[in-house]
Amino acid sequence: MWQRIVETKVSVYSFNELSESQQLLVEKAKMQLENAYAPYSGFQVGAAVELANSVVFAGNNQENSAYPSGLCAERVALFYANAQYPQIRVKAIAIAAFTNGAFLKSPVTPCGSCRQVMLESETRFDSDIEVILYGTDEIFVIQNVKQLLPLCFEKSSLNK
Numbered sequence: 001m002w003q004r005i006v007e008t009k010v011s012v013y014s015f016n017e018l019s020e021s022q023q024l025l026v027e028k029a030k031m032q033l034e035n036a037y038a039p040y041s042g043f044q045v046g047a048a049v050e051l052a053n054s055v056v057f058a059g060n061n062q063e064n065s066a067y068p069s070g071l072c073a074e075r076v077a078l079f080y081a082n083a084q085y086p087q088i089r090v091k092a093i094a095i096a097a098f099t100n101g102a103f104l105k106s107p108v109t110p111c112g113s114c115r116q117v118m119l120e121s122e123t124r125f126d127s128d129i130e131v132i133l134y135g136t137d138e139i140f141v142i143q144n145v146k147q148l149l150p151l152c153f154e155k156s157s158l159n160k
């Protein structure tokens, strides 16, 4: 038996240390969560997706009384972006969350289903998507989605 350690590299930033384009994307995610429909969880999430043509699509979580019918902010934004520009790769995604009257102190981290959907966008265009996770105390920047979903099931797993 041997053990393999799977590591994820996370760069931790303060807001001022981000580049101008990263700051803008975070601001768009923060703004967008104001339009979230989250009456059941009270947990509002915003996501902003930047495409290679510099167009930004933002989305937020959309809940439903039949809980599983709702959708997370990341998937709302990403599906929207991919639906509008199916030929343009995604460059970056920023995510922010707000609950109990405040933004989260520690960065919000995407759920497993969103990571899988983000991975599809990354492999679809064979190009890294930078992931920016906002918290008021610190911001995580992760170079690509693969880092967030090691040992993943992806296109190549199907051998197609």
Ligand code: THU
Residues within 6 Å of the ligand: 038, 041, 043, 044, 045, 060, 061, 062, 063, 070, 071, 072, 073, 074, 108, 109, 110, 111, 114
């Ligand atoms: N949620 C997101 O939109 N994105 C995440 O990364 C985590 C969770 C939503 C789903 C649900 O509407 C609420 O937050 C509570 O789970």
